[in-house]
Amino acid sequence: MGKMSQTSEPAVLERDHLQLLLDVLSKRGYRVLGPTVRDQAVAYDDLTSLADAPVGWTDEQNGGTYRLKKGADGALFGYAHGPTSWKKFLYPAEVRLWRAKTGADGFQIEEGPEEAGKFAFIGVRSCELHAIAIQDKVFLDGKFSDPVYKARRQDNFIVAVNCGHAGGTCFCASMNTGPKATFGFDLALTEVLDAKRHYFVVEVGTKQGAEVLDKLPHKAASAEEKAKAEGIVAEAARQMGRTMDTKGIKELLYRNYENPRWDDVAKRCLTCGNCTLVCPTCFCTTVEDATDLTGEHVERWRKLDSCFTMDFSYIHGGSIRSTGRSRYRQWMTHKLATWIDQFGTSGCVGCGRCITWCPVGIDITEETAAIRQSEKSKKGE
Ligand code: SF4
Numbered sequence: 001m002g003k004m005s006q007t008s009e010p011a012v013l014e015r016d017h018l019q020l021l022l023d024v025l026s027k028r029g030y031r032v033l034g035p036t037v038r039d040q041a042v043a044y045d046d047l048t049s050l051a052d053a054p055v056g057w058t059d060e061q062n063g064g065t066y067r068l069k070k071g072a073d074g075a076l077f078g079y080a081h082g083p084t085s086w087k088k089f090l091y092p093a094e095v096r097l098w099r100a101k102t103g104a105d106g107f108q109i110e111e112g113p114e115e116a117g118k119f120a121f122i123g124v125r126s127c128e129l130h131a132i133a134i135q136d137k138v139f140l141d142g143k144f145s146d147p148v149y150k151a152r153r154q155d156n157f158i159v160a161v162n163c164g165h166a167g168g169t170c171f172c173a174s175m176n177t178g179p180k181a182t183f184g185f186d187l188a189l190t191e192v193l194d195a196k197r198h199y200f201v202v203e204v205g206t207k208q209g210a211e212v213l214d215k216l217p218h219k220a221a222s223a224e225e226k227a228k229a230e231g232i233v234a235e236a237a238r239q240m241g242r243t244m245d246t247k248g249i250k251e252l253l254y255r256n257y258e259n260p261r262w263d264d265v266a267k268r269c270l271t272c273g274n275c276t277l278v279c280p281t282c283f284c285t286t287v288e289d290a291t292d293l294t295g296e297h298v299e300r301w302r303k304l305d306s307c308f309t310m311d312f313s314y315i316h317g318g319s320i321r322s323t324g325r326s327r328y329r330q331w332m333t334h335k336l337a338t339w340i341d342q343f344g345t346s347g348c349v350g351c352g353r354c355i356t357w358c359p360v361g362i363d364i365t366e367e368t369a370a371i372r373q374s375e376k377s378k379k380g381e
């Protein structure tokens with residue numbers, strides 16, 4: 001997928017023709033992945049038929065709360081997003097790095113995971129495009145690239161969907177990461193449902209996006225259809241449940257390592273690490289070796305880890321972040337401050353997953369606002 005954005009005037013694709021998009025991508029050798037309903041939540045998985053998509057489902061989200069419910073219409077993308085992100089495919093939770101076996105000829109080492117194949121992602125939201133761009137920076141743009149990520153990222157076809165419904169915990173508008181997709185897609189859809197019609201306004205982002213669109217029955221979008229699509233995205237921005245004040249956020253957190261708010265959040269935080277697992281940009285891992293009982297086979301695995309575990313900051317002699325206070329502070333300060341120094345961008349895209357999927361509803365926007373307010377109170381503002 002190239003990085004250029006919009007190359008031509010928007011087109012219109014009728015709802016009845018959307019299945020053809022999946023079929024065309026399958027025929028081009030892509031593994032088509034998109035939203036499905038699993039365990040009463042929207043989850044990204046294989047999607048060969050739109051019958052498996054969350055047709056007519058929407059969600060209610062708040063701190064520590066997620067519920068799917070049937071919407072009033074047959075929208076395909078009427079939900080915000082669930083706990084899974086595209087990290088599931090681009091940076092899997094468990095990867096075998098290599099394995100070795102002993103035999104008559106000594107050790108034989110088999111390197112690397114199997115071929116990743118080509119992925120087509122259907123329904124990628126703007127905040128998720130930003131999260132992928134952040135992971136590109138981390139895994140591809142530095143001195144060393146990550147071969148697992150590189151193999152999985154290189155042949156993607158991305159169908160973005162502009163949000164028509166903001167989740168209760170979303171704050172992408174205040175992070176400048178949504179709700180409209182502006183880069184990083186091959187095609188971008190805005191779903192329009194009115195009393196008479198159900199259709200998609202389609203923007204083309206790349207040459208391969210244009211080639212795929214050409215295989216589908218479509219027509220140029222009228223001024224009225226374009227205006228409707230724009231109005232839908234504007235409404236999603238207005239509905240956004242939360243905001244993050246990012247002004248001077250890095251310096252704010254650097255000035256407040258000893259703020260009493262860290263003690264307050266530590267009383268509530270279970271240090272379960274859910275926030276790091278659902279976050280589309282978090283990437284900390286550990287490495288584990290395992291042998292079988294014969295002692296003839298050994299494997300090395302890379303597994304997602306979390307800065308909320310004691311082991312994660314273990315160095316000779318003990319863990320340097322032994323309290324919940326220090327672990328939450330590390331996580332939030334990395335996301336919103338040190339990440340900027342490290343990678344030149346915030347580590348947070350405002351998707352709200354860490355708020356929804358925190359079992360006790362700890363809210364990164366509220367914690368930041370509380371620290372900001374405590375400084376103002378000290379100054380008597
Ligand atoms: S820190 Fe929270 S809101 Fe920000 S990107 Fe991660 S999960 Fe989303």
Ligand code: SF4
Pocket residue numbers: 268269270271272273274275276308354357358359360361362
């Ligand atoms: S902030 Fe919430 S999700 Fe994260 S570790 Fe603490 S309790 Fe778990």
